[in-house]
Amino acid sequence: MTTNIRHAASTELLPELTRLGEHDAIPYYGNLIGGKPRPAVDEAVMASTNPARPTQILGYVPASGAADIEAAVAAAHAAFPGWRDTPAPQRGQILARIAERLHAHRDGLGRLVSREMGKVYDEARGYDVRGAAALAEYMSGEGRRFTGVTSPSETPGRMGFTLREPIGVVGLITPWNLPVLTPGQKIIGAIMCGNTVVLKPAEDTPLTALLLAEIFQEAGVPDGVVNVVTGRGGEAGQALVAHPGVDMISFTGSTAAGRTIGGVAGSLLKRVSLELGGKNAIVVLDDADVQLAVDGAVWGGYASNGQRCTASSRIVVDRRVAAEFTDSFVARVRALRVGDPLIEGVQVGPLVNQAALDKVDSYTRIGLSQGAELLTGGRPVPDAAGGYYYQPTVLGNVAPTDRVAQEEIFGPTVSITVVDDEDEALQVANGTEYGLSMAVYTRDASRGLAWVHRMEAGMVYLNAPTIGAEVQFPFGGIKNTGNGHRETGPSVIEQFTEVKSVYLDYSGQLQRTGFTLD
Numbered sequence: 001m002t003t004n005i006r007h008a009a010s011t012e013l014l015p016e017l018t019r020l021g022e023h024d025a026i027p028y029y030g031n032l033i034g035g036k037p038r039p040a041v042d043e044a045v046m047a048s049t050n051p052a053r054p055t056q057i058l059g060y061v062p063a064s065g066a067a068d069i070e071a072a073v074a075a076a077h078a079a080f081p082g083w084r085d086t087p088a089p090q091r092g093q094i095l096a097r098i099a100e101r102l103h104a105h106r107d108g109l110g111r112l113v114s115r116e117m118g119k120v121y122d123e124a125r126g127y128d129v130r131g132a133a134a135l136a137e138y139m140s141g142e143g144r145r146f147t148g149v150t151s152p153s154e155t156p157g158r159m160g161f162t163l164r165e166p167i168g169v170v171g172l173i174t175p176w177n178l179p180v181l182t183p184g185q186k187i188i189g190a191i192m193c194g195n196t197v198v199l200k201p202a203e204d205t206p207l208t209a210l211l212l213a214e215i216f217q218e219a220g221v222p223d224g225v226v227n228v229v230t231g232r233g234g235e236a237g238q239a240l241v242a243h244p245g246v247d248m249i250s251f252t253g254s255t256a257a258g259r260t261i262g263g264v265a266g267s268l269l270k271r272v273s274l275e276l277g278g279k280n281a282i283v284v285l286d287d288a289d290v291q292l293a294v295d296g297a298v299w300g301g302y303a304s305n306g307q308r309c310t311a312s313s314r315i316v317v318d319r320r321v322a323a324e325f326t327d328s329f330v331a332r333v334r335a336l337r338v339g340d341p342l343i344e345g346v347q348v349g350p351l352v353n354q355a356a357l358d359k360v361d362s363y364t365r366i367g368l369s370q371g372a373e374l375l376t377g378g379r380p381v382p383d384a385a386g387g388y389y390y391q392p393t394v395l396g397n398v399a400p401t402d403r404v405a406q407e408e409i410f411g412p413t414v415s416i417t418v419v420d421d422e423d424e425a426l427q428v429a430n431g432t433e434y435g436l437s438m439a440v441y442t443r444d445a446s447r448g449l450a451w452v453h454r455m456e457a458g459m460v461y462l463n464a465p466t467i468g469a470e471v472q473f474p475f476g477g478i479k480n481t482g483n484g485h486r487e488t489g490p491s492v493i494e495q496f497t498e499v500k501s502v503y504l505d506y507s508g509q510l511q512r513t514g515f516t517l518d
């Protein structure tokens with residue numbers, strides 16, 4: 001276990017800009033407000049720990065409250081006019097530099113992600129950090145597009161078109177599971193459109209967020225355009241949502257928190273974008289390439305330890321191929337290597353915290369109590385360092401209405417439901433409150449295309465698992481997964497701008513629109 005560790009504490013890339021000093025001999029960081037580090041107004045702190053060795057505190061950060069949000073919102077307002085008036089192509093150039101800096105820092109940032117939330121290093125570096133860099137590349141080109149609509153006027157001597165304008169100060173609230181990509185994609189989209197932001201990152205990944213913001217500053221983002229306030233959802237998060245100076249909230253997280261946030265923001269008539277939970281299915285039809293489906297289910301179910309909103313947490317398999325699929329899948333899951341995410345060859349790291357470990361284990365018991373069969377896993381992995389490891393778990397014989405088939409577990413647990421035919425498969429696959437991502441495996445392209453239309457999800461895959469979204473396409477879901485917004489791809493512009501319709505009359509006379517066509 002000591003060989004091939006791809007990390008040495010001395011080479012850790014950690015935030016420097018926001019480092020305030022030490023607290024109990026451990027680095028102590030401030031919020032990033034107006035380009036400067038600031039402790040919490042009441043000096044409260046909270047610790048960021050390593051889920052592979054929970055006694056290791058990586059750093060202390062502010063446990064911020066309403067007064068800190070107030071300061072950050074003021075800084076974002078002060079920076080807004082200058083940033084709004086910076087020509088979009090120039091903002092795009094800064095995004096190109098952000099992409100370049102993110103690529104340059106991939107290793108260090110990736111290591112910090114693994115340390116702080118437990119994701120395997122290759123995924124941290126390869127998907128999380130690289131994804132944010134890819135979106136910055138994509139959005140940098142938007143600086144020279146940022147297009148509106150032109151249409152002919154019905155009135156002579158008149159023309160019309162639309163402009164895209166920023167919304168103002170945007171509050172961003174993010175979870176810990178993609179601690180670079182999710183805050184990164186929100187910041188990149190929002191600032192490309194000329195907004196300034198206040199980010200409240202997840203409690204479990206504040207250092208990654210501070211380092212990310214530092215990299216943005218290094219790329220030339222002016223002071224106050226990106227502000228970061230660390231703290232708890234019920235304190236700093238709620239204060240951000242309720243602040244009258246915040247014009248929009250962009251939230252990614254659980255459906256429960258999304259409902260609360262959507263309610264508060266809605267009552268204040270703020271624009272609010274909600275990207276919430278998922279319960280994504282892989283459907284394996286009777287003519288599927290079963291080994292390909294097994295490959296997809298292992299990757300989709302256990303990448304990032306199943307802690308992805310798009311994780312393939314349900315398998316819906318036709319009875320005719322169920323035995324072949326299940327035998328092979330369970331054998332592959334048993335062989336997954338669990339351990340420290342920075343050790344080469346490890347495929348599954350620790351869960352993010354003790355609460356997550358308890359939740360995953362409780363769902364195993366709930367599944368068994370409702371009649372599921374434990375095919376492998378089902379227990380925490382004992383660890384001398386106290387890491388939050390859980391055995392990759394497969395539950396068989398799961399009924400579509402069982403709680404493990406309906407509720408988001410957010411861990412290394414995949415349920416298998418066997419169905420008799422294609423109609424039942426569709427009904428089961430679509431039969432949850434969520435609609436984020438879904439996949440179907442079939443060798444028949446026509447059948448697959450029919451499924452593309454019938455799957456109730458914002459993202460669908462043919463012969464590939466439910467994870468693997470690319471930044472040039474819209475990301476998001478339907479049903480209780482969100483409120484209709486999409487992140488990444490061209491949708492970013494819609495999410496983070498207001499549309500202004502412009503009419504130019506060069507006729508030199510009053511024209512009564514509406515009468516000209518009579």
Ligand code: NAD
Binds near residue numbers: 176177436
């Ligand atoms: P969470 O909802 O507990 O927390 C997310 C963020 O919201 C954190 O920063 C938290 O501090 C903050 N928060 C919580 N309650 C709040 C409140 N009342 N007011 C303001 N802020 C509040 O979610 P989590 O456990 O950190 O993340 C996992 C969840 O995120 C899963 O449900 C997962 O599916 C979802 N997720 C969705 C997507 C997507 O794009 N659809 C992507 C990643 C994760």
